[in-house]
Amino acid sequence: MDRPLLLRATELKRQLGDRLLWSQLDLELAAGERLGLVAPSGAGKTLLLRALAMLDPLQDGTISLQGRTPTSWGLPRWRSMVLYLSQGPVAHGGTVEANLRSPWTFQELRGRGGWRRERIKEWLAALGRDPSFLAYDAERLSGGELQLMALLRALQFDPTVLLLDEPTASLDGATSAALETLLIEWLAAGQRAAMFTSHDSEQIQRFATRTLELRP
Template identity: 45%
Template sequence: MTSASPLVAATDIARRDPQHGRWLLHPASLALHGGERLSITGPSGSGKSVFLRALALLDPLDGGHVEWHGKRVARAAIPRYRRSIAYIRQRPALLDGTVEDNLRYPFTLRAYRDLQFERERVASLALQAGRDNDFLDRRASELSGGEAQIAALIRVLQLDPEVLLLDEPTASLDPASSHAIEGLIGAWFDAGTARDTARASVWVSHDPAQAERMSERHLSMQAGVLDEAPLISLDRERATR
């Protein structure tokens, strides 16, 4: 069930290439409600990552605006907005040190000083992802690509964001790691539902089958243009492969 008013609403947000002036993202609008799981598919270079970063207000907009809980996000509110609207990129960077060092790092930042690190909680999240008890003690430099992505996802989930913007989080990962990450996202949604907490996600994927598993609403992107597309199109795309 989705909430009546959107958590996040983008109105005609747009991005240009700062060097050449061409449109990377043509004016795009989106309303994302609590309880909604959305996917975006499209070819490489079509602007999917550009759109997610613009929606997360990580890059300056060349047009349009973003509203959060019905209010336009002012410059001073961007740090709080980014705390709640979390962008998770493909192959995220980890710091030197252990997995636990990486999970503790956000709590050293001003935006999260009101929260406390809970080792039992992150250990439980790691267990949900099929990681052993020693996972938190492992060196980040020793992790496989899938394990590094799991650590990065736990680092975000422990902060209880309202919205996850997932930029191909399982690309180039083995099936077991991909399944673990999908499971973590599913558990995060279920936990929000159990606590009656509004949560939503946008999952960018090249895999139509995964997009269908991880969403109830589908958008497609071509040459920087965002379009609504029915989920049935994913079945057709698979059938033609």
């Protein structure tokens, strides 16, 4: 097999109060895959992505990346490799560039080559944005611009698995298409995979290589 297995989850379970969202959930993600997560609202798509990023305590089951558990990787490293992009991205004060640079100061990310402006500019061009975008005040970005910023902030760390929660919800059609192309290219450049949710069924058909349906 030329497509190594990256992420594996077995027997995951999630219960909210006495409401069982999902249980006995097994999942495998191999390099190059783009897994679309399909489920009605409130079925726990976001919670599944958060669980894989270990942002919530696991109620049941196991997760591993390249055969190693989150604890054995160390949680900060795990999250930088299984990177979750939330539906509601946030920025702190300052320019877009300052927002893209600040995570590089985290202990976990410090030693990884650091900020690469040229690379970000290429991505911006691919998304039809001018490099001046970097100088914008991040707190005054539109919802769509915030999503782009959050995507670039995540991509620059080259995670092994990218977990995208409604990544194009606030984007126009043309930018959404450009973002999909950019992601496909980025995924092809290494042993990487992505998992995403979308309420746009056409996007799922177009972008996903495989889908996973969540049922209680």
